Amino acid sequence: MLVARSIALFVVAALCEIGGAWLVWQGVREHRGLLWVGAGVLALGAYGFVATLQPDAHFGRILAAYGGVFVAGSLAWAAVADGYRPDRWDVTGAAICLAGMAIIMYMPRGR
Template sequence: MTVLRSVALFAVAAVAEIGGCWLIWQSVRESRPWWLAGLGIVVLGGYGFLAALQPSSDFGRVLAAYGGVFVAGSLLWAMAFDGFRPTRADLLGATICLAGVAVIMYGPRR
């Protein structure tokens, strides 16, 4: 059950982190309304709290794992919202990052 909770938190936190950044990007880079940047800041703050809910108490390990989730999640977000089509190299890189997440979070400990 702990692994399922952790994976769910990674997924929700990825949406918050990527979505918050995307909202700010839309406001600043795409000349969308200013309040999107404000909403993005709030959503990014929510990401920080979600990351703190992970069962592991090892901050560095959790944040490193979020990095891998962020890489793969960003590609998925770009495909869904920006019409991005990943290359084989993009997919390979995301797969390697997700494998790293599995090792970092759920692999053997010393």
């Protein structure tokens, strides 16, 4: 159950961070205005909060593992929101990153 909760929190964190960065990008680079930027800043703040809800208490481990989720999530976001089509190397790289995340977070440790 802890693994499922952790994965769900990683997904929510990715939606907040990637979505927030995308909103800021849209507001500034696509000239959509300060409301978009403000919404992005709020979403980025929510990302920081969601990360603290992970069951593991080690900040460095959480952030390192989240990097893999961020890579895969960014490619997925680009495909859905911007019509980007990841090639086989994008997908391979994202799979490697997710495997790294799983190793960092969920492999047994002698404590």
